[in-house]
Amino acid sequence: MESISLLLNEALSPYPVTLTPSGSHGECLLTVNSRAGLVLLSREISHAQLNDKRLLTDVVDGLHRDLRIAEGRLEPSVIAALRHAAQDKVFRSAAV
Template sequence: MERICRLLNDALTPYEARLGQADNHDRLQLSLHDRQGALVLQRSVTAGQLQDQRLLVDLVDGLHRDLQIAEGRLIPCVIAASQNLPRVQGTFA
């Protein structure tokens, strides 16, 4: 798990990722702290999410999005609205 923490810390710089102990359902608490040590985000993750590269990439992408929301750089309703936009096919002239 130490290797996973290093990978998460590299991917989520400047935040520090900390993994707690597994609970009865083999879920771990992943917490992200800012440079002052304040808790910014906390998620419950499975060991599988941390060991499968695709799932780990998805987890980090979601954490990046959640960090942008927590920092006020992204508004959740903007995400929802952009997902409901019609897809345009074709090229630009």
């Protein structure tokens, strides 16, 4: 778990990340703090997400997005618009 914690700290730098056991099935509570020590995000992560590289990448991507929203650098409506545009693109590709 220590190596995963180091990877998460590197991926989410400059934000300190803490992993603490939180469940009976290997879940962990992942907490992202500001440099001042304030909790910015907190998520429960499953054992599978910690051990599968693709799932862990998805977790980190989601945390990056949530941090941008929490800091006011990205509005949730922008995310919805981007998803809608991506779905339209996929739909058009399938129709051709």
